Amino acid sequence: MKKILLASAAMITMAGTAQADITLGVSLGFTGPLESLxxxxxxxxxxxxAEVTASGKLLGGMSVSAVRGDxxxxxxxxxxxVAERLITSDGVSGxxxxxxxxxxxxxxxxxxxxxxxxxxxxxxxxxxxSTVEDNGLFFRTAPSDAAQGVVMSNVIxxxxxxxxxxxxxxxxxxxxxxNSFQAAFIAAGGTVTLVAAHEDERADYSAEVGALxxxxxxxLVVAGxxxxxxxxxxxxxxxxxxxxxxxxxxxxVGQALVDNFGTEIDGSFGQFPxxxxxxxxxxxxxATAAGFDGTSAFSKExxxxxxxxxxxxxxxxxxxxxxxxxxxxxxxxxxxEPILPGELGRALELLAAGQDIDYVGASAVELIGxxxxxxxxxxxxxxxxxxxxxxxx
Amino acid sequence: MDILNAIVVLLNFVIIPAxxxxxxxxxxxxxxxxxYGILRFSNFAHGDTMAFGTMIxxxxxxxxxxxxxxxxxxxxxxxxxxxxxxLTALLLMGTDRAVYRFYRxxxxxxxxxxxxxxxxxxxxxxxxxxxxxxDDQRFDDGERFLISxxxxxxxxxxxxxxxxxxxxxxxxxxxxIAMVALFWFxxxxxxGKSMRAFSDNEDLALLSGINPxxxxxxxxxxxxxxxxTAGTLYGLDKAFKPFTYFQLxxxxxxxxxxxxxxxxxxxxLGGFLIAFSEVGVTYAFRKVVGYLGPEGWEPAGMMQLxxxxxxxxxxxxxxxxxxxxxxxxIMKGKTI
Numbered sequence: 001m002k003k004i005l006l007a008s009a010a011m012i013t014m015a016g017t018a019q020a021d022i023t024l025g026v027s028l029g030f031t032g033p034l035e036s037l038x039x040x041x042x043x044x045x046x047x048x049x050a051e052v053t054a055s056g057k058l059l060g061g062m063s064v065s066a067v068r069g070d071x072x073x074x075x076x077x078x079x080x081x082v083a084e085r086l087i088t089s090d091g092v093s094g095x096x097x098x099x100x101x102x103x104x105x106x107x108x109x110x111x112x113x114x115x116x117x118x119x120x121x122x123x124x125x126x127x128x129x130s131t132v133e134d135n136g137l138f139f140r141t142a143p144s145d146a147a148q149g150v151v152m153s154n155v156i157x158x159x160x161x162x163x164x165x166x167x168x169x170x171x172x173x174x175x176x177x178x179n180s181f182q183a184a185f186i187a188a189g190g191t192v193t194l195v196a197a198h199e200d201e202r203a204d205y206s207a208e209v210g211a212l213x214x215x216x217x218x219x220l221v222v223a224g225x226x227x228x229x230x231x232x233x234x235x236x237x238x239x240x241x242x243x244x245x246x247x248x249x250x251x252x253v254g255q256a257l258v259d260n261f262g263t264e265i266d267g268s269f270g271q272f273p274x275x276x277x278x279x280x281x282x283x284x285x286x287a288t289a290a291g292f293d294g295t296s297a298f299s300k301e302x303x304x305x306x307x308x309x310x311x312x313x314x315x316x317x318x319x320x321x322x323x324x325x326x327x328x329x330x331x332x333x334x335x336x337e338p339i340l341p342g343e344l345g346r347a348l349e350l351l352a353a354g355q356d357i358d359y360v361g362a363s364a365v366e367l368i369g370x371x372x373x374x375x376x377x378x379x380x381x382x383x384x385x386x387x388x389x390x391x392x393x
Numbered sequence: 394m395d396i397l398n399a400i401v402v403l404l405n406f407v408i409i410p411a412x413x414x415x416x417x418x419x420x421x422x423x424x425x426x427x428x429y430g431i432l433r434f435s436n437f438a439h440g441d442t443m444a445f446g447t448m449i450x451x452x453x454x455x456x457x458x459x460x461x462x463x464x465x466x467x468x469x470x471x472x473x474x475x476x477x478x479x480l481t482a483l484l485l486m487g488t489d490r491a492v493y494r495f496y497r498x499x500x501x502x503x504x505x506x507x508x509x510x511x512x513x514x515x516x517x518x519x520x521x522x523x524x525x526x527x528d529d530q531r532f533d534d535g536e537r538f539l540i541s542x543x544x545x546x547x548x549x550x551x552x553x554x555x556x557x558x559x560x561x562x563x564x565x566x567x568x569x570i571a572m573v574a575l576f577w578f579x580x581x582x583x584x585g586k587s588m589r590a591f592s593d594n595e596d597l598a599l600l601s602g603i604n605p606x607x608x609x610x611x612x613x614x615x616x617x618x619x620x621x622t623a624g625t626l627y628g629l630d631k632a633f634k635p636f637t638y639f640q641l642x643x644x645x646x647x648x649x650x651x652x653x654x655x656x657x658x659x660x661x662l663g664g665f666l667i668a669f670s671e672v673g674v675t676y677a678f679r680k681v682v683g684y685l686g687p688e689g690w691e692p693a694g695m696m697q698l699x700x701x702x703x704x705x706x707x708x709x710x711x712x713x714x715x716x717x718x719x720x721x722x723i724m725k726g727k728t729i
Contacts, residue, residue: 170702194695197702203627203637204414207675207701210406214677214695232632240405241542241554 021062022319024049024309025069025086027097027107028302032073034099040287040296041122042068044362045096045306047290048344052310055345057352059317064310071098076106083111093319094118094309096302101126101172108138118321120308120328122301126176130370137321139328141301141308141365143273143375145173148249149180151377151393152221153188155271156247161218162190164247167208167233168223170197177223177249193217200228205236213242219268221247226254231261238264246270253380253387262385269390274378275364276392283341283362300362301373307344308332311359314351332367334358399684401553405542411672412665413561413630416568419664420623421641422648423575423657424616426726430592430655431612432493434506439620440642441517444635445484446621447628448525450477451532458534466536468560470625471567477625482617488513489613497609514639521635530633533560553680560630571622572661575615579657584611592655640705644671647708651715653726662723667708675701 026045028038049064058064067090069082079098086092095117098104104124112119113135120139121129127146132138156164166182168174174197182192194215198208212220220243224230230252237243238261248257248270257265274280280300287294294300309324311331316324331347336356339347347357359365368374379390421443428436436442453473463469492509538544539562542554579585591598591608599605624638631637644667652663676697683691699707715722 196700199702201634201636203631203634206406206410207672207704210410210672211675211677211695211697211701213406214679214697216680239538239542239556239558241546241556 022058022064022313023067023090023092024064024306025083025090025092025095025097026066026306027069027071027079027082027086027095027099029073029099029103030068030070032075032100034073037123037297038099040292040294040299041099041302042066043290043292044283044287044294044299044301044303045122047286048303048306048310051342051344052307052348055348057345057348058310058314059319062319067092069097071100071103071107073100073103076102079103079106080110083107083117087111087115087117092117093313094120094321094324096120096122096306096309099123099298101129101176105129105132108132108134112137116321118309118312118325118328120305122305123298126172127180128176130372134370136371137325139305139308139367139371141304141361141363141367141373142298143373145177146180147375148271148273148377149177149182150184151271151375152181152247152249153184153190154393155269155379156185156219156221157188157190159269161245163193163217164190164219164221165193165212165215165217165243166195166221166223167198167212168195169225169229169251170199173251174223178221181221181223181249198224198229198233200225202229202232205229205232206240209233209236209240209242212237213240217243219243219245219247221249222252223249224251226252226256226260231256234261234265248272248380255387258382258385258387265382266384267382269379269381271377271379271393273363273375274392275376276378277340277360277364279340279360279362279364286342294362303341304359304361304363304365307341307361308359308365310344311339311347311351311357314348329367329371331357332359332365395684398551398553399681401551401555402680402684405553405555407669407672407676409555409557409561411669413564414672415665415668416564417623417627417630417664418641418644418648418668419661420568420571420619420626421645422652422660422664423572424619424623425645425649426652426655426657426660427612427616427619429649431588432506432609434503434510435646435654437507437510437642438488438514438517439616439645440638440640441514441521441635442481442485442617442620443624443627443641444521444633444638445517446477446481446617447624447633447638448521448635449480450474450621450625451525451530451628451633453477454532454534464535466559467563468533468535468629470532470629471563474622474625477621478618481621482614484517485613485617486610489609518635518639525635527635530628532633533629535559558630560626564626564630567622567626571619575619575657578615588612643705644668644708647712650726651712651722653722653724656722656724656726659722659724659726666723667711670711671704671707674698674707675704 026042030038046066052058053063069086071079071082098107101124104121118137123142125142125145127144130144168178222230246268250272253272284294312324312327313319315327336358338358338360341362366374380387381390425439450473453476454470457469536559539557542556545555587603648663648667649660652659678696
């Protein structure tokens with residue numbers, strides 16, 4: 001914690017003295033319930049900026065530096081304050097952030113849109129952000145939870161299961177995912193017997209599982225967190241024999257899941273954002289060389305978000321958000337030369353020569369609809385106490 | 394067959410979990426009620442005393458496990474329990490020396506004690522978090538099930554399964570032993586009788602030559618044993634996390650007050666009453682009714698009185714009702 005504070009303090013002073021040509025805001029929840037994810041995300045974004053600066057090819061050799069800002073995760077007032085500081089006092093040309101859906105919405109509607117600032121969030125997944133009034137200034141390299149709901153619904157139905165109960169962690173993430181899944185599942189002809197919330201950080205989930213068991217179903221969808229209530233629900237369901245098969249969305253797929261339950265959940269399945277492109281492998285190697293964990297959630301998406309801002313600037317030939325905002329979709333999608341992590345210099349060269357690029361990046365970026373990642377998912381199944389990949393969809 | 398199925402569902406989801414939870418609450422409420430009866434204040438630090446005792450037991454259990462000592466099918470934590478009780482007793486007596494004795498000499502009002510215990514609560518809370526951290530800790534080992542759901546289904550051929558965890562069975566057995574021992578001590582031994590005398594009328598007890606410091610010391614000793622046992626059983630049965638022990642304070646106090654503060658029998662009754670209402674009121678009785686009703690009459694609704702979100706509210710509703718109509722609690726305790 002102290003280190004982060006010192007680092008961000010150092011960043012602020014550096015930004016004032018280093019005379020960088022372009023500054024970009026890195027606004028993440030450095031404090032709050034997801035604070036452990038923030039450092040590898042910031043490191044990813046800053047790695048992209050360092051790569052571009054080292055290449056010396058952005059708009060005729062401009063350097064890029066980062067200014068960190070703590071948008072927190074749940075404090076909208078703090079998020080708005082930091083966005084105002086980044087734009088008015090630090091004079092950033094674009095913002096990579098924010099982290100959580102609530103903070104992102106607050107920053108976007110209160111500060112970024114009125115000031116005409118581009119924001120690319122690497123990790124805000126709330127479906128509400130797809131329809132928010134953004135004047136074409138907001139993008140995200142993470143898929144909306146609405147997409148995951150549809151994918152999860154397909155995964156379940158293709159296994160011949162058409163009656164499920166759903167429990168979700170009682171917050172924006174859980175509720176959004178549960179709602180989008182329920183809508184997709186019912187539309188596809190499935191039956192949802194009960195959708196019930198659970199609170200994290202409780203010792204005992206037998207009452208919640210009792211209600212879910214009474215509702216019945218062939219499988220239980222657990223839209224929760226593996227480090228918290230989600231595992232508690234599964235433990236109670238296994239102990240009382242309420243459910244044998246579980247469906248795990250992204251918050252549940254992790255090493256802790258098989259550490260906790262091993263072969264007890266064999267046959268259960270799920271999905272989380274993931275690709276089979278080799279961009280991810282290249283990124284992991286780059287991150288390891290740079291001294292941070294590239295496999296940490298949303299680190300890849302952060303690198304891609306920062307890269308997209310800079311590539312769009314090159315395509316527009318301007319650092320003005322109003323000019324480059326409309327180029328974000330062009331550089332992210334086909335047609336053009338595919339660009340993997342570590343090839344930002346080449347991408348800038350191609351753009352300078354007037355050629356098209358298709359930024360693939362670390363997370364196989366493909367922006368759809370209102371400027372959000374279409375989302376590639378990795379379907380997994382628990383076999384013999386291990387998480388095994390079934391396929392990509 | 395259907396009636397059997399209905400009974401099994403009810404046992405599996407309501408009666409067995411509520412009995413285990415009730416036993417844990419009862420042990421906690423006994424500690425609160427003893428302190429109230431003899432030291433005459435509501436000890437807000439009780440939940441964190443439980444957390445402290447459990448933490449010592451967990452650390453000890455890990456040590457034993459590392460040394461290869463286990464109890465076979467029983468959890469190793471039972472072996473570590475005496476160490477936990479001893480260290481918790483030391484902590485409580487130290488707290489009494491450092492904090493409560495001062496106020497006793499001042500003949501302070503009960504509300505002063507309560508606020509002091511609030512401070513003690515925060516300090517203990519901090520100690521526990523500092524030593525073991527804020528995360529979930531697992532320390533259960535041995536055989537997990539007395540009878541697992543799958544085995545029960547295979548044995549009986551019933552549609553519904555019944556699972557009894559070892560920790561649930563141990564909870565009930567240990568709680569019974571602790572309660573019997575406590576009542577024997579209070580009613581049959583000289584020290585126990587002197588404690589009851591002190592509780593009934595402090596001045597008379599002092600006149601008849603009872604040493605108040607000794608009574609206080611023994612009370613803390615018993616409270617340490619009860620709190621550590623309750624905390625360890627709760628942790629074995631559910632999970633250990635400092636924050637949930639702090640939350641436990643609410644149902645424990647509700648149990649003690651509903652039963653009648655200062656009345657040990659009331660504390661036990663209150664514990665089970667709170668546990669059964671929490672689980673029963675929030676349970677969805679759909680399956681039970683479906684089995685009992687005629688063929689094809691399975692109700693469409695959940696038959697659930699309250700959503701599980703309101704679990705904690707149940708104990709307070711009962712508390713309010715009891716205090717409105719019977720301010721001394723079910724078993725005639727002291728008025729607050």
